Amino acid sequence: MVLFFRFNRILIFFFSAILPTYTQAQIVSEKLTVAFKSFANDAQLRNATTSLYVVDATSGKVIFDKNGKVGLVPASTQKVITSISAYELLGKNFQYQTQFAYSKNKDVASLLIIPSGDPTLGSWRWPGTTEQAIFKKVSQAITKAGVSQIREVLVDHAGWEEEAIPDGWIWQDIGNYYGAGPSKLNWHENQFDIFLKSGKNKGDPVSIVSIKPVLHGYTLQSEVKAAGPETGDKAFIYFPLNAPAGVIRGTIPVDQNKFKISGALPQPTPQFVRTLLDSLGKESGKDYSKVPVKSTRKVSATDYITLCTLVSPPLDSLIFWLNRKSINLYSEALVKTLAFRNKK
Structure with a gap:
């Protein structure tokens, strides 16, 4: 009788312990079923194959499975794996550092830039990373150090491959902002914006109003035509490799005054340096337009002052x-940073 009573208490304790977990999993499963059904019934997916497979990370139990074994192209959902890997291997508080230094002969200084692959340099998403904020910090540091003239700019690319275009990108992608590959020195998210003006009639030529930031050493020609009023952005930028001229083809809607499309910044490292030199020149009254910009992989830190x-x-x-x-x-x-920090 005592044993039976104790056994009942054990059973009650056991079911009390697992019931909340089971109930929670059941609730999640039911919510996923409803949500996935709504998702799959969207008109935009009527010709698509959809798949979702969810596992409880603690128990390993499958919470939801719809077409879980169907092979699909994961596309940008792979960014979740990249993010988790970066958290694990770099730590959530990891920060990139871009160093600026000058040669010890400061009267006619050699400016050295030691980048680290920072993709946020010049980004508009944070107050401290904007073009204005970056140039202000560098300018103030140069003034404080008493550097009176810059004779050359060296950018350290040690340990980083020069090729920035990822394998598999197609010709129609690599000239547009989403096709921008990473360098050791990135600038303005390796992106520039083009503002276009279209005519009032279909087939009218589309002209370039402005480009921001300014492209140093590159030109763009528009072959874009005006299309219907609700046709959206169907314009693509084509920049041949190592060529100074590019072309925009496709269509934008009629009757647009400043229609924005975005491209992949060609050669972000020299684009950054030239823009920086322009800014420094305007402040100091000096002409830095002909200052040479060089890439180096052999720099002795003892020859420079931070x-x-x-x-x-x-x-x-x-x-x-x-x-x-x-x-x-x-x-x-981030992928290249992981490789560089772990294998140099």
Whole structure:
């Protein structure tokens, strides 16, 4: 009788312990079933194949499975794996650092930039990473150090491959903002904006109003035509490799005055340096337009004095924007950063 009573107490305790977990899993499963049904019934997916497979990370129990064994192209959902890997291997508080230094002969100085692959340098998403904020910090550091003239700019690319275009990108993608590949020195998210003006009739030529930021050493020609009023952005930018001229083809809607499309910044490293030199020249009254910009892989730190170090937002903040806006550049940069920090 005593044993039976104790056994009942054990059973009651056991079911009391597992019931909340079971109930919670059942609730999640039911919610996923309703949500997936609503998702799959969307008119935009009527010709699509959809799949969702959810597992409880603690118990390993399958909570939901719909077409879980059907092979599909994961596309940007892979950014979740990149994000988790970065959290695990870099830590959520990891920050990129971009160092600026000058040669010890400061009267005619050689300016050295040691980047780290920071994809946020010049980004408009944080107050401290904007073009204005970056140039202000560098300018103040140069003034404080008493550097009176810059004779050359060296950018350290040690340990980082020069090729920025990821394998598999197609010709129609690589000239547009989402096709921007990572460099050791990235600038303005390796993106520039073009503002276009279209005519009032279908087939009218579309002209370029302005380009921001300014492209140094590159030109663009518009072959875009005006299309119907609700046709949206169907314009694509084509920049041949190592060529100074590109072309825009496709269509935008009629009757647009400043229709914006975005492209992948060609050669972001020299674009950054030239823009920086322009800014410094305007402040000092000096002409830095012919200052040579060189890439180097052999720099002796003992020959230089640190001017300033620009620090990126923490990884936690970077990953927020990576997934919120599905920024390819951030994901590519993190993958290369993981490789560089672990294998040099």
